[in-house]
Amino acid sequence: MTRSVETTSSEDSELSLPAPKERRRLREAADLTHDEVAxxxxxxxxTIRSWESGRTAPRGRKREAYTRFLADLAARPEPAGSSGTGEAEADAEAGSGARAGAAKAPQADPPTDPPAEPPGTPGPPGTAEHPAPVPVPTPVPVALVFADAVEGPADAFDALYVHAARDLARQAYLLTGRRALALEAVEKAFTQAWGRWPEVTADxxxxxxxxxxxxxxxxxxxxxxxxxxxxPDQPPAEPADRILLDALLSLPAVHRRTVLLYDGVGLDLPDTAAETEATTPTAGNRLVHxxxxxxxxxxxxxxxxPEKQSALLRDLLxxxxxxxxxxxxxxxxxxxGGERRTRMWTRATxxxxxxIAxxxxxxxxxxxxxxxxPLAPGESVSGVPPLSGPQQLTERSRQLHDKLLADPEAGPARIAPRIE
Structure with missing residues (x-):
């Protein structure tokens, strides 16, 4: 019974989003490009082209923001001159009143005029028939322009932290099954975000x-x-929650991350592939496995x-x-804490x-x-007798030595022999 109620609620949310052709018609009626809507x-x-063609559907917060954006476009009055031009083009292309009536039949809400072209036909934006571009409203839950809603960077950071910290902690817990690691990951990420706050606000x-x-x-x-x-920490108390968490932790890390982004957070397949740094087919294969x-x-x-497993898994998560x-x-x-850590590293540097200086x-x-x-190292020399000092004088040598010291005469005669 619970499962049927959840399926009905998801179907109701599907009905709140216009059909793919109606999404494209609303964008072209406002003279907006895919880049401006994105x-x-x-x-x-x-992603906008994929949503308008019906290949994929928005999910989660992106779905809410896209629905609100299209509702704003539908609530606007048609620009002046577009209604006459659209009727002329429709009559010229249709060639009969029956075809023109068929083109006008899908318009159940009369506040706006019939479209210039049948729904789904690409129009030439930027031509002379179209008016100047209309300013695009920015949905606050998606763009998160906190810098314009608060006074300074600190208040903007606090607003972003209050908005996302608890959800990110829960997601990190589902990835790891550990409370301390989940809270530490959230704190590290927001600390890094505060250190690179200009880059975060521009994202x-x-x-x-x-x-x-x-x-x-x-x-x-x-x-x-x-x-x-x-x-891991203590498992959940409910047996179903325990089985779900154990099954999720048994998956490879890249599969676990892909499942959490697609089924838990609600990203579409291209955004999931981009965040996991993979191609869209690769992300789809990971989800299937x-x-x-x-x-x-x-x-x-x-x-x-299999086609309903994603919705049920999201409800279970x-x-x-x-x-x-x-x-x-x-x-x-x-x-x-981030500022103190930055000051500490700055002082250490x-x-x-x-x-060093x-x-x-x-x-x-x-x-x-x-x-x-440098002084050359000493080398050992062989064959040289050791130095032992002066030799002992003989009697004859000593007499000669005393004579040289005592005789004041200089010159060769000093040592000339005498005949006595």
């Missing part, structure tokens, strides 16, 4: 910017060597057709209740730079200014 919703232009999806860092840190293989994160592995371990998924509290620290504490100056002052060749 910038307003926070996705790529290729069309700040939550996605932070989410990427949370997932990368949480799934880092180096955590397995940490004693504090070696074992992951759903098959989960269906083997979760009885509820085994009884559901949303209803999962962890056995631990996932309350991140206050935004001011995270921001202050300055101190190291000063030590002092040691360099001391080396320059004490280094020799000329080349001094």
């Amino acid at each position: 910038a307003a919703v926070g996705v790529t232009a290729a 069309p999806d700040p939550v996605g910017w932070v989410r990427t860092i949370v997932y990368e840190y949480a799934l880092s293989p180096w955590h397995r060597f940490r004693r504090a994160h070696r074992h 992951a759903h098959a592995d989960l269906a083997d371990r979760i009885p509820e998924l085994a009884d559901v057709p 949303t209803a999962l209740q962890p056995a631990v509290e996932l309350d991140p620290r206050p935004a001011a504490a995270v921001r202050g 300055l101190s190291l730079t000063a030590m 002092v040691s360099t100056a001391y080396t320059l002052m004490t280094a020799p200014t000329r080349y001094e060749p």
Whole structure:
């Protein structure tokens, strides 16, 4: 009974989004390009083309933002001159009143005039028949323009933290099964976001910017060597939640991340592939294999057709209740901790730079200014008698020595022999 109610609610949400041809007609009636709509919703232009062609459908917050954006376009009055031009073109192309009536029949709401062309036909934006571009409203939940809604960067960071920190902590817990690691990943990601805040504010999806860092840190293989994160936390109390979490943690890390982004967060397949740095077919294959592995371990998924497994898995992930509290620290504490860490590293860098400068100056002052060749090492010489000092004088040598010292006469006669 519960499953049927959930399916009905999802079908009702599908009805709230216009058909693909109506999405394209609303965009062309407002004279907007795919890039302008993508910038307003926070996705790529290729995703908007895929949504308008019906190949894929928006999910989660992107779906809500896209629905709100199209509702704003539908509520606007048609620009002046577009109605007459559209009727003329429709009559010229139709050639009969029956065809013109068929073209006007889908317009159930009379506030706007009939479209210039049949729905689904590409129009020439930017021509003289079309008026000037209309400013595009930016949905706040997707663009998250916190810098315009608050006074300074600190308030903008706090608003982003309050908006996304708890959800990201829950997602990191589903990826790892560890409370401490999940909270640490969220804090590390927001600390890095505060250090690179200008880049975050310029990003069309700040939550996605932070989410990427949370997932990368949480799934880092180096955590397995940490004693504090070696074992998972206490499993959930409900048996169904325990089975779901165990099955999710048994998947490979890349499959786990793809399933959480697509089924848990609600991203469409191109955005999921972009965030996991894979192609769209690769992301689709990962989802197929992951759903098959989960269906083997979760009885509820085994009884559901493959096309409905994604919706049921999303409901199961949303209803999962962890056995631990996932309350991140206050935004001011995270921001202050990041600033203190930055100041500490700055001081350490300055101190190291000063030590290097002092040691360099001391080396320059004490280094020799000329080349001094090193002393050659001693070598052993063989065949030379050892030095033993002067030899002992003989009697004759001693007499000669005394004579030389006592005789004051100089010259050769000094040592000339005398006849006595």
